[in-house]
Amino acid sequence: MASTEEIRSDLADIVNEVAGVPAADVQLDKSFTDDLGMDSLGMVEVVVAAEEKFGVKIPDDQVKNLATVGDAVAFIERAGA
């Protein structure tokens, strides 16, 4: 399994691709909506791309629990374990 930092970095590239947020801004403590300015449509795109990238499933009803980048990374780590 990839390290926390590797997951964060790959996720940051996805967020950058979808929303144009600089990858360096996508840190574990940042809220997707409040800090990174993402809307719900962008979040769906990020989730689907992350599923493909990390080979995990992120059910729709779980997405609302992924408020921060750290939440998403932790979910991916657990799902991939």
Add this chain to the structure above:
Amino acid sequence: MTAARTRVVVTGLGATTPVGGDVATTWESFLAGRSGVRLLTEDWAAQLPVRIAARVAVEPAEVLPRVQARRLDRSGQFAMIAAREAWSDAGFEGLAPDNGIDPDRLGVVCASGIGGVTTLLSGYDELLKSGPRRVSPLAIPMLMPNSPAANVGIDVGAQAGVHTPVSACASGAEGLAYGLDMIRSGRADIVVAGGTEAAIHPLPMAAFANMMALSKRNDEPERASRPYDKGRDGFVLGEGAGLVVLESAEHAQARGARVYAELAGAGMSADSHHIAQPDPSGAGAVKAMRFALADADLDTSDVTHLNAHATSTPAGDLAEAIAIRTAFGDDTGQVAVTSTKSMTGHLLGGAGAVESIAAILALHHRVAPPTINVDDLDDEVDLDVISGQPRALGDGPLAALNNSFGFGGHNVALAFRSV
């Protein structure tokens, strides 16, 4: 004459077309008689009976920020590019309030013939290939026909109303007519109005080709769009957008805006004849032109230029020519007629708007662009067609008409006056 009625003027122009990524380049191309028609190089084109089209001269990816562009259908990308140019050209930057404009007095009308068709079709391809989970959550906002208008409205802060007329090839002109009404009726002081289309894709191309509507002159792309010429065999599909800033004359004057021309009137009618063929008598077109002149308080003798709909189809060009002669009678000989579709191809929902810009600039610069490829003028077209060189329009007050007719029998004529 309704002396008290609000006069509406044009204070900004924006466009992205097959002959230029902005208005200045497009206009310069028009005067130079440059064609934007090319052989399509995509793999899918090789198997089609028609392999030519007029793509925009400047790809949106070159001028739109990537993150913005990815949330827009191609037709929406064109509209945003044209809208931003028009808005800036009118002297504005950013949202309405930043410019001292009340958002409730600003509207947007951006017409579309077929909506976000390429997004719809590529979304279906993705669905079939990768399943429902991979359908973009942005697909609906991108493909809905009101998307370009809505996105422009968000960009400029328009809250008076955002609208999307649909009337096939007359859509763009209907966009300006709707904007005219918005201001005259008191709903807005400023309206960003026009139309857009991006339908160069195997499905629409095959469909138009199978209707026998498209030119098959694949070996000579730049000579394929030839309105009024004896050898015309159908239109060439183009893409692009045109948007203008319409403003009440009073509002424009109060802020010292530069005015290109007046949108003096609009006339509309419906053929009630056939879903794709024009009424050969041109009766509906005649009505639209007469209504436009009456609405603009113009006589036929006042008009010196007409930007025709003329798409390069054997039947359509002739039907319109007959209609023009019927409408103008003895004054027909002094109307210099041109079809800029000879250069841009047919922009469908964008045509009426881009061609309005051509008519507006003809009045502003007092010179009208030529129709290219008129090697052998059809004897039955009894009109003064400008060919070869641009035509100087002379001194004094000028007036011009722009015609647009859509599949389904929608007729729109717009009347412009010089200022």
